[in-house]
Amino acid sequence: MEQLVGKVHHVELVVGNAKQAAYYYRKAFGFDQVAYRGPETGDPTRASYVLRQGDIWMILTTPLHHLDSLNNWLTLHGDGVRDIALEVADVDAAYAHAVAGGAVGEAPPRDHQDAAGTVRTATIRTFGEVLHTMVQRRDYPGFLPGFAPCEVRGIPTGLTFIDHIVGNVEDRQMERWVDWYDRTLGLGRFVSYDDKDISTEYTALRSTVVASADRVLKFPLNEPADGLRKSQIQEYIDANVTAGVQHIALACDDILAAITALRANGVEFLTVPRGYYGNLWDRVGEIGEDRDRVRDLGILVDRDDQGYLLQLFTRPVQDRPTLFIEIIQRRGSNSFGKGNFKALFETIEQEQALRGNL
Numbered sequence: 001m002e003q004l005v006g007k008v009h010h011v012e013l014v015v016g017n018a019k020q021a022a023y024y025y026r027k028a029f030g031f032d033q034v035a036y037r038g039p040e041t042g043d044p045t046r047a048s049y050v051l052r053q054g055d056i057w058m059i060l061t062t063p064l065h066h067l068d069s070l071n072n073w074l075t076l077h078g079d080g081v082r083d084i085a086l087e088v089a090d091v092d093a094a095y096a097h098a099v100a101g102g103a104v105g106e107a108p109p110r111d112h113q114d115a116a117g118t119v120r121t122a123t124i125r126t127f128g129e130v131l132h133t134m135v136q137r138r139d140y141p142g143f144l145p146g147f148a149p150c151e152v153r154g155i156p157t158g159l160t161f162i163d164h165i166v167g168n169v170e171d172r173q174m175e176r177w178v179d180w181y182d183r184t185l186g187l188g189r190f191v192s193y194d195d196k197d198i199s200t201e202y203t204a205l206r207s208t209v210v211a212s213a214d215r216v217l218k219f220p221l222n223e224p225a226d227g228l229r230k231s232q233i234q235e236y237i238d239a240n241v242t243a244g245v246q247h248i249a250l251a252c253d254d255i256l257a258a259i260t261a262l263r264a265n266g267v268e269f270l271t272v273p274r275g276y277y278g279n280l281w282d283r284v285g286e287i288g289e290d291r292d293r294v295r296d297l298g299i300l301v302d303r304d305d306q307g308y309l310l311q312l313f314t315r316p317v318q319d320r321p322t323l324f325i326e327i328i329q330r331r332g333s334n335s336f337g338k339g340n341f342k343a344l345f346e347t348i349e350q351e352q353a354l355r356g357n358l
C-alpha cells in the first residue's frame, strides 16, 4: 500500500506567552525564529512564532482574546503540544481514509492561500486533545500561507530532525490507539515493551511504538501499568487532565557537542542515579565516543543487535510535569533505549517524590 503520510511537517505548542516561550526555545535550544503570524500580519486573534533548527519546525501559539477557545485548552493542559502536523501527498485522500478508519474530523480539506501560493490542509483528532493536521504543500515556497517571514537567529546546538514523538494515553487505552493509528494513518506496530521491560521497584508502564513503513514517523504510545506507587504516566495524565504528548525526541549528529551547548544554555536534564556508569561499558561495549565525556555530560547509552544509541532527557519544559524533550543520536540502533528505562525511571520517580506525586 502506498504510504498515506510522510514526515512531521511541524509541531504546534499552545503556550500562555508565545513571545517568552519563543525566546526560551531560541536561547536554550538554538532555534531560529523564521516566521510570525499575529495582529501585525492580519490575524488579531492569536500570535504564532515559527521556530526552526535543521528540519525541526515548531509553532508556538498563544491566544490573544479572552474568549478564544484555546484558553480552555490552556486551562486544562497548560503549555503543551496541540498539533503534530504531518506531510501528505494527497490531503483529500489521506483525510478520507482516516475518517473512514474511524478518525474524528476537526477540519475537512481546505485551501490556504496568500500571494506566494496555496497549501491544502485537513485536521483530525487523535488522543486527548491533540490534533494531526495533514499538510499538502504543493510547491509553496515559505512556511505556510499567512505567516510573514522573519529572521531572528539562534545559535544552533546541532539538532537536526524529529526522531520520534511520544503520546501518553490513559490506563488500558494503548491498544485502542495502536489500532487507531493503523486504521487511520496506516502506521503499523513497530515494537512493544511490557511492564516487565519498563518497571522499577515501585512503578510501571507499557509502551508500543507505531511507525510508518519507511520508519520516518515513529510514535511510541505509553499507558500506565499497576505498580506499588503511581506510574509516571498516571502523574502525567493527572497533570495534563487527559492523554497528551509526553516528549519530543530531537536527533543530532554529535550528542557530545549538542549536550555541551544545551547545558551551557541552561537546559535542565535528568540526572541518572549514581552507579549508572558502573556497569554501563560492560553492557554496551565499545562506542565511538569518549567514555569519560559521555559520563561527565550525563549522557545515557544503550545497545541492541543493530548498534547503539546515545540519549538524554530534559526535565519538564514547563511547570506542570508534562512535556519534556529528548536529545538522541543513533549509531545503528533503531530502538528507544530499553536498557536505560530502569535507571531513567528511578530518576523520574525521585522527581515525582519531590513533587509529592509518588
Ligand code: FE2
Pocket: 164, 166, 247, 249, 326, 336
Ligand atoms: Fe523517546
